[in-house]
Amino acid sequence: MQIDEARVRAIVEQVVKSLAAQGQAPPSAARGGATAGEGVMPPPTTLGDGVFATIDEAVAATEKAQREWIAMSLAKRKDVVAAVRRVGIENAEMFARETVAETGMGRVADKIVKHTTVSRLTPGFEDLETTAWSGDKGLTIEEMAPYGVIGAVTPSTHPVPTMLNNTICNLVAGNGIVFNGHPAAKRVFAQAIQTVNRYIVAAGGPANLVTTTPEPTIESANQLFTHPKIKLLLVTGGPGVVKAAMASGKKVIAAGPGNPPVVVDETADLERAAVSIIEGASFDCNVLCVAEKEIFAVDAIADELKRRMIAHGAFELTTAQIEQLTAFVFKGEAGCAHPVLNRQAVGRDAETLAKAIGLTVPSTTRLLIGETTKDHWFVQHEQMTSFVPFVRCRDVHQAIDWAIEAEHGFYHTAVMHSKNVEYMDKMARLVNTTIFVKNGPSGAALGSGGEGTLSYSIAGPTGEGVTTPRTFTRRRRCALVDYFRII
Numbered sequence: 001m002q003i004d005e006a007r008v009r010a011i012v013e014q015v016v017k018s019l020a021a022q023g024q025a026p027p028s029a030a031r032g033g034a035t036a037g038e039g040v041m042p043p044p045t046t047l048g049d050g051v052f053a054t055i056d057e058a059v060a061a062t063e064k065a066q067r068e069w070i071a072m073s074l075a076k077r078k079d080v081v082a083a084v085r086r087v088g089i090e091n092a093e094m095f096a097r098e099t100v101a102e103t104g105m106g107r108v109a110d111k112i113v114k115h116t117t118v119s120r121l122t123p124g125f126e127d128l129e130t131t132a133w134s135g136d137k138g139l140t141i142e143e144m145a146p147y148g149v150i151g152a153v154t155p156s157t158h159p160v161p162t163m164l165n166n167t168i169c170n171l172v173a174g175n176g177i178v179f180n181g182h183p184a185a186k187r188v189f190a191q192a193i194q195t196v197n198r199y200i201v202a203a204g205g206p207a208n209l210v211t212t213t214p215e216p217t218i219e220s221a222n223q224l225f226t227h228p229k230i231k232l233l234l235v236t237g238g239p240g241v242v243k244a245a246m247a248s249g250k251k252v253i254a255a256g257p258g259n260p261p262v263v264v265d266e267t268a269d270l271e272r273a274a275v276s277i278i279e280g281a282s283f284d285c286n287v288l289c290v291a292e293k294e295i296f297a298v299d300a301i302a303d304e305l306k307r308r309m310i311a312h313g314a315f316e317l318t319t320a321q322i323e324q325l326t327a328f329v330f331k332g333e334a335g336c337a338h339p340v341l342n343r344q345a346v347g348r349d350a351e352t353l354a355k356a357i358g359l360t361v362p363s364t365t366r367l368l369i370g371e372t373t374k375d376h377w378f379v380q381h382e383q384m385t386s387f388v389p390f391v392r393c394r395d396v397h398q399a400i401d402w403a404i405e406a407e408h409g410f411y412h413t414a415v416m417h418s419k420n421v422e423y424m425d426k427m428a429r430l431v432n433t434t435i436f437v438k439n440g441p442s443g444a445a446l447g448s449g450g451e452g453t454l455s456y457s458i459a460g461p462t463g464e465g466v467t468t469p470r471t472f473t474r475r476r477r478c479a480l481v482d483y484f485r486i487i
Contacts, residue, residue, distance in 0.1 A: 038108040039101025040094075042187040045214040049194035052211055055223040058178045061208035062149050063229055066176030068206040070146060076204055078125060081171050083203035087196050088119030088164045095160045098188040103156050105347025110284035111158075118161040121447045121454035122168045127469040139484040144473035146174030151230040153221055153245070155237050156182035157287040157347065157384065160192040162236055162456040167196060167210050169455075170234075172469035178230070179212040180221045182237075184343075190214050225250070232472065236457045253464050253471060255457040258289040258412030259382040260442060261403035263427060265396040265418045266300045272439065273417035274308035277388070279449075280415070280441035282313070282366040287347045287384050289458065290413040290435060290442045294379045294406055295369070295390045296399040302392045306369065313366035315350065317359075317387070322370045322378075324357040329385055330377050339377055341384075350386040374402045396420075400427045407431060411460035415442050434458055434465045 045051060052058040069077070088095075096111035131142040150170050154162040159181055170177045181189035193212045201207050213220055221241065225233060225248040235245040236255040245252045264273050281292040297305050310316060317325065330339040345353065350365040361368070368387040372378055378389040393399035396418070407414055413435040416427050428436050435445045435458065444450030446466070457467045464471050 038097060039099070040097045041101045042098040042191050045187055045190040047214065050197035050208055050211045051190050051194060051214055053213065055178070055180075055213060055220050055227060058208075058211035058213060059149060059224075059227050059229045062176035062178050062211045065206040065209040066146070066149055066174075069171070069176060069209055070174050072205070074125070077171070080200055080203045080205035081124060081168060083199040083205075084164065084168055084171065084196055085119040085122075087192070087199050088115040088161070091192075091195060092116050095188060095192060098191070099158075099160060099185060102188050103159075103185050103347070104344075105157060105287055106284040107349065111161075114158055114161045114284065115164070117448065118165050118454055118456065119168075122165050123172075123453045123468045124168070125172050125469070127172065128473065129470070134485040136485065138479065138481045140477060140479040142475055142477045144173070144470055145476040147231040147472065147474060148175060149229055150175045150177045150232050150234055150472060151224040151227065152177055152179050152234040153224070153237055153241055154179060154181050154189070156184035157289075158284075158456060159185035159189045163189065163192055164196075165454065165456040166234060166236075169467060169469045170472050171209065173472040175232075175472055176209050177211075177234075178224060179210070180216045180224050181212055183216050186214065186216055189216075234457060234467075234472070242461055252462055253457070253459050253467065254461040255289075255459050255467070256410060256412075256461040257382050258410050258458070258460070259293050259380075259407055260290060260413035260415060260433075261294050261296055261406045262292045262415035262417070262442075263396070263399045263403050264295065264297045264301065264305055265399065265416075265420065265423055266298045267419040267423070268301065268305075268417035269419070269439070270301060270305050270308050270417075274305060274312050274314075276417070276439070276441040276449075277415075278309060278312050278314060278367050280443055281388050282350070282386060283441075283443065285347045285349050285384075285386050286388070288443070289382075290446065291384075292388060292415055292442050293382060293384075294403075295388060296374075296393050296403045296406075297390060298396055298399055299392050299394060302390070306390065309367075309369060313364055314369045315354070315361045315365045315367070317368055317370035319371070321357060321359060322372060322387075322389075325353070325368075325387055326377060328356050329383060329387070330381070339381060346384045348386060353386050374406070379406050380408075396423050397426075400430060403427070404431050407433065411463075412458060413437070413442060413445075415440075434460045 092112045092115035096108045128144045133140045233245045233252045242254045242256045329345040350368050354361040369390050372389040374391050414431045414433045415437045437444050447454045455466045
């Protein structure tokens with residue numbers, strides 16, 4: 001069963017019109033965007049429909065469901081996966097509003113886009129391949145087989161889209177999946193899990209193929225990591241949870257931190273660069289790990305780039321205002337290697353962030369920018385706020401060097417705006433990131449403005465890259481000796 005893309009577009013258009021009627025602009029509009037005021041708190045969590053009191057109960061239920069799942073026909077499994085895709089499309093506005101209300105992060109309109117696009121662009125069964133060899137000694141085939149039950153940890157920044165992406169990938173791969181959601185998004189996450197289960201059962205699939213607990217904690221995550229029935233771990237989060245998962249002794253697919261730099265050289269289309277950077281960095285208030293976090297601009301075009309960004313919804317802060325904002329966003333003494341982020345700053349729109357330092361900016365403001373040194377905390381630490389530092393560089397070679405330094409070898413994402421193939425080639429080779437976008441917004445490599453499939457788990461630390469269903473399979477080979485070579 002295929003997703004009807006016309007239907008997807010119609011649903012998104014209907015939701016955006018609804019938002020506009022309530023005075024809320026769609027994500028493409030040049031505005032700051034309200035955050036928590038748009039939200040509706042999700043209901044208290046109850047047990048049932050995939051939500052279990054303990055990790056042990058959740059794993060046991062999913063193990064049973066996974067055995068039923070792999071016994072089903074591929075045709076029926078395709079129907080079930082199509083139903084899971086509909087969860088994100090038909091409930092996009094509800095999940096978006098509830099996520100904003102519970103977490104305080106992001107924009108409802110942008111989150112609607114996240115829910116619908118993850119449902120449409122996550123790859124399906126076409127991603128799996130069967131390989132065959134035939135010769136004088138017979139026939140051998142190799143297929144992509146499931147692991148069994150997967151344990152997964154998800155972030156608070158995009159809890160339901162990550163869950164939907166991970167669920168679709170793993171169901172296609174033949175796995176069941178037990179989630180430990182983020183405590184800051186536990187209610188909307190549990191509600192989404194229950195909705196997924198209802199859609200699965202209605203489509204003829206087994207109950208409890210996807211499960212969670214109502215009170216996710218560090219302890220429940222550790223229980224998931226060490227559970228003997230969990231065959232593979234999928235972790236989307238910060239360095240702490242990735243390190244804990246890797247200490248489990250199990251195979252881990254880890255989507256760790258990122259700090260994506262964007263380089264703009266003197267040959268770039270500055271209008272396109274300005275629009276693209278604002279589009280990528282301001283989407284959902286910069287909570288995406290692929291989003292542009294710092295700009296390295298060649299001095300010859302720096303002023304013009306800033307002028308064009310301001311024309312498209314950026315607001316430039318003074319040095320004094322940047323330092324006020326630094327004190328609000330980061331907690332820690334000067335020289336602190338790992339400053340702690342103020343959660344009241346993360347994922348807030350530009351207007352709200354400006355108000356925190358006593359500044360009033362136009363309601364059309366999408367992004368705050370301002371010049372800093374390359375060593376500034378805003379440059380060197382992933383901060384997921386609506387402020388992007390602007391670093392002036394002598395030439396493109398210095399810009400590339402400083403960008404690589406700021407990326408910290410996370411192997412995540414980098415962006416460049418240039419018409420010089422030699423410069424783009426140099427940065428592509430040296431930055432060594434999983435995703436490298438040239439002349440577009442950061443999401444272009446994930447199907448947003450460019451080609452490619454969508455993933456909310458970019459596995460840089462463990463090397464799998466942009467995860468797809470095949471990421472969660474293991475290869476099995478079967479040989480028949482001396483027979484079935486028919487030509």
